Amino acid sequence: MGIYGPRTTYVLAIKGFPGTHEFLLLDEGKWQHVKETIEIGEGKLFSPGNLRATFDNPDYDKLINYYVKEKYTLRYTGGMVPDVNQILVKEKGVFTNVISPTTKAKLRLLFEVAPLGLLIENAGGYSSDGHQSVLDKVIVNLDDRTQVAYGSKNEIIRFEETLYGSSRLKAGVPASEARIAKWRGSVSGIVDAPIDEVWSMVSQTKRLAEWMPMVERCTDLAGDEGVPGYVRLVSGFMFRQEDGDRSWIKEKLVSIDSSRHNYVYKLEASNVGLDGSVNSVKLVDYGNDSTLVDWSFEINPLEGTSEDSIIDYLGFLYKSCINRIEIAIEAAS
Numbered sequence: 001m002g003i004y005g006p007r008t009t010y011v012l013a014i015k016g017f018p019g020t021h022e023f024l025l026l027d028e029g030k031w032q033h034v035k036e037t038i039e040i041g042e043g044k045l046f047s048p049g050n051l052r053a054t055f056d057n058p059d060y061d062k063l064i065n066y067y068v069k070e071k072y073t074l075r076y077t078g079g080m081v082p083d084v085n086q087i088l089v090k091e092k093g094v095f096t097n098v099i100s101p102t103t104k105a106k107l108r109l110l111f112e113v114a115p116l117g118l119l120i121e122n123a124g125g126y127s128s129d130g131h132q133s134v135l136d137k138v139i140v141n142l143d144d145r146t147q148v149a150y151g152s153k154n155e156i157i158r159f160e161e162t163l164y165g166s167s168r169l170k171a172g173v174p175a176s177e178a179r180i181a182k183w184r185g186s187v188s189g190i191v192d193a194p195i196d197e198v199w200s201m202v203s204q205t206k207r208l209a210e211w212m213p214m215v216e217r218c219t220d221l222a223g224d225e226g227v228p229g230y231v232r233l234v235s236g237f238m239f240r241q242e243d244g245d246r247s248w249i250k251e252k253l254v255s256i257d258s259s260r261h262n263y264v265y266k267l268e269a270s271n272v273g274l275d276g277s278v279n280s281v282k283l284v285d286y287g288n289d290s291t292l293v294d295w296s297f298e299i300n301p302l303e304g305t306s307e308d309s310i311i312d313y314l315g316f317l318y319k320s321c322i323n324r325i326e327i328a329i330e331a332a333s
Contacts, residue, residue: 001119003085009034011088013122020088020123024188032284032292034186035089040125040152041182043092044072047083050097050106050147057100063162073307080107084116084150088123090307091184094151096159105145109137113148126156130163185311186296189322193329195283198291199261201329202281205232210328212321214238221250228253231268238317239272247272254278276300279318293322 001011008025022035046067054061067074075086080097087093099105107113117127117134127134128149137146149159153169160167191198201207205225209215216236223230235248249270256263261283267274277299284292295318302310 001081001085001116003082005082009085011085011119013119015118015122018122020119022088026188026190026292028190030286032188032294034188034294035296037088037091037123039091040087040120040123041092042152042154043090044070045075045086045090045093046072047074047076047086047093047095049076049080049083049095050099050103053098053100053103055100056102057098059163060096060098060100063096063098063159066158066162080112080116084120087120087125087150089184091123091182092152094149094155094159096149097147098149098163099147105147107145107148109134109144109146110139110142113146114139116150117148120150125151126153126169128156128160130160132168182298183301183307183311184296184298185315186294187315187319187322188292188294189319190286191291191293191322191326191329192289193291193326194289195261195285195291197329198283198293198325199258201325201332202283202293203256203258203263207328208234209236210332211324212236212238213324216246223253225253226256226258228255239274249274251279273302274299293325295319295322 003009003011009022011020011022013020018038020037021033023031024034026032048064048067051064054064075083075093077083080095083095087095097107113134120127121133121135129137129146134146134148149156157167157169160169201211205218205220208218214237215234219233221231221233230253231250233248233250235246237246238249239247247270249267249272251265251267254264254266262281264278264280267277269275277297280296282294284294286292297314297318299310301307
C-alpha cells in the first residue's frame with residue numbers, strides 16, 4: 001500500500017509472517033524501514049465510508065450515531081487507503097464501508113478489500129464483512145465486491161453486533177474494558193558523520209546538553225550508565241512551564257545495544273505530564289560517513305490536549321535535536 005503526501009511511504013505485509021511494516025522515502029531517494037506494527041489497540045478514532053447508506057440502513061445509522069455520541073475523533077479523507085493507513089499509524093480506530101438496499105458494494109474484494117485486510121490483520125487488527133474476516137471470503141469472480149470494516153478487536157465486535165446482532169469475536173474482552181492505545185510518533189534525519197561518532201554523542205548522558213540545547217544539567221541517580229536500570233535526572237527548558245521554572249524528567253534506561261546502536265529510555269517521573277512515555281533512538285549506517293538517526297516515542301493519552309498537537313510538538317522538538325547532532329560533533333572535533 002502506497003501513501004503519497006508530506007511523507008511518502010509504502011506499507012508491506014507478508015502472509016505467514018507477523019507484523020506490518022512501514023517504509024519511508026527519504027529526501028535522498030532511499031527507503032528506510034521506520035515502523036513495525038504488531039498490535040491495534042482500542043481508541044476513539046473512526047473513518048465512516050459510504051455514509052449515504054445510513055439513510056436506508058438503520059443499523060449503520062445507529063453505529064455512526066454511537067461514534068458521534070461517544071465523541072470519537074473523525075478521520076475521514078474520502079479514500080480507503082489513507083483512512084486505513086491512519087489505523088496502522090495510530091495503532092487504533094475503525095474504518096467502515098457499509099451497504100444498504102439502495103447503495104450497493106463498490107469495493108473490490110480481490111484488489112482492494114483483501115489486501116488491506118492482510119495489512120490490518122498482520123498488524124494485530126481485525127477485518128469483517130459483517131460475519132467473517134474478509135480474508136476468509138471465497139472469491140468467485142474477479143470483480144466480486146463487499147462491504148467491510150477494519151479495526152481493533154472490540155471495534156469489530158461492535159460493528160458486527162450493531163449490524164447483525166452477534167459477533168464471532170464476542171469471546172474477547174468487552175469494549176468497556178478495552179485497553180487504551182498509546183499515542184505514538186517518530187522522526188528521523190541524516191547526520192553527515194560516521195555512525196560511531198554519532199553514537200558516542202547521543203549515547204552518553206554527559207554529552208546530552210551538546211545536542212539538546214534546552215538541557216542545562218544531567219545528574220546520575222542510580223546504576224551505571226550504559227547498563228539497563230541506569231536512572232538519570234535531566235533538567236532545563238525542554239518544556240515550557242507556566243511559572244517560568246525549569247522542567248525536569250527522571251528517566252530509566254530500559255535497554256541498550258551498542259553493537260546495533262540503539263537504546264530505549266522510559267520517563268518515570270517529571271513535572272511536564274509525560275510520565276510513562278518511552279523514547280527509542282536507533283542509528284543506521286547510511287554510507288559515505290553518514291548516519292540515519294531514527295527517534296520514535298510513545299506517550300499515554302493526555303487530557304486537555306489533542307493527540308495531533310502533542311505528537312507534532314514532540315516531533316518538532318526531537319527533530320530539532322537530531323538536526324543539532326552534526327553541529328555538536330563538529331564543535332567537539
